[in-house]
Amino acid sequence: MTTRQPETKAAPQTLPKKRGRPAQGEGDGRRQELIEKSALLFRTKGYDNTTVRDIAAAVGIQAGSWFYHFKTKHEILVAIMEQGMRKSLADIEAIAIHTLPPRAALQRLVEVHLHTLLAPDHDFIPVLLYEWRSVEPGERARIIALKDRYEAVWDEVIQALHASGAWNMPTRFDRLFMFGALNWTAQWYRRGAGISIEELAQQALQFILRTPPD
Numbered sequence: 540m541t542t543r544q545p546e547t548k549a550a551p552q553t554l555p556k557k558r559g560r561p562a563q564g565e566g567d568g569r570r571q572e573l574i575e576k577s578a579l580l581f582r583t584k585g586y587d588n589t590t591v592r593d594i595a596a597a598v599g600i601q602a603g604s605w606f607y608h609f610k611t612k613h614e615i616l617v618a619i620m621e622q623g624m625r626k627s628l629a630d631i632e633a634i635a636i637h638t639l640p641p642r643a644a645l646q647r648l649v650e651v652h653l654h655t656l657l658a659p660d661h662d663f664i665p666v667l668l669y670e671w672r673s674v675e676p677g678e679r680a681r682i683i684a685l686k687d688r689y690e691a692v693w694d695e696v697i698q699a700l701h702a703s704g705a706w707n708m709p710t711r712f713d714r715l716f717m718f719g720a721l722n723w724t725a726q727w728y729r730r731g732a733g734i735s736i737e738e739l740a741q742q743a744l745q746f747i748l749r750t751p752p753d
Contacts, residue, residue: 570608572598577612578619578662586616586670616670617678623663624685627655631692641699641706642748648693649721649747650740656725657736665725690714706748717747 576597580589591612595602609615630651636644655664667682674682693714700706721743728739 569598569600569605573605573608573615574618574622575660575662577615578623578666581616581619581666581670582662586612586666586673613673616666616673617682619663620667620670620674620682621685623655623667624682624689627652627664628685628689630655631689634692636692636696636699641696641703642744644696645700645747646740646744648696649743650737652721653724653736653740653743656722657728657730657739659730668722668725700748705750713747720746 573594577589577594580593580597584593589612591605592602594612594615595605598605609618631648634644634647634651636647639647655661671679697706697709697714701709724739734742
């Protein structure tokens with residue numbers, strides 16, 4: 540009679556993780572970090588002067604790791620612009636323009652627009668403004684559709700201002716002049732220079748409407 544030895548189970552094998560692949564659940568967070576850090580780099584260094592290694596170093600990953608989220612640097616650029624426009628659109632659509640007097644509604648639009656341009660953690664729209672030439676026609680169509688919705692909110696307020704008599708002679712060029720002046724603040728405005736974004740919005744409103752505050 541033989542004594543049966545107890546069976547022993549083999550320890551489960553642990554498969555090595557593939558280098559660079561994001562762990563489950565952190566993919567979306569890493570993708571968003573890539574967008575945000577790349578937006579800052581594109582704004583400060585320029586799109587053409589920013590390298591793949593610059594992006595990887597800013598996020599703290601290996602140079603090839605971000606290819607799990609984007610195939611090219613160009614894809615990151617387009618994602619920055621689309622996300623920036625979607626966020627800006629959501630911000631102004633959240634303004635209850637129908638419950639505000641027309642002048643107050645325009646002031647809120649100006650404040651939100653300037654905050655989008657000038658806040659320290661908002662790099663999306665400046666990248667869109669100054670790197671637009673790098674976007675292909677098919678990609679531009681998606682962004683332009685968002686821009687048209689954004690500008691439609693402003694057009695509604697401008698019409699209400701005209702109807703109320705607060706903007707006596709708006710022309711078809713006024714919106715272009717207005718956005719040109721507001722967007723240019725990204726070139727010269729510096730935080731801590733003695734005027735807040737809210738105060739700057741009041742000054743901008745007076746300039747746009749060519750009338751003093753009520």
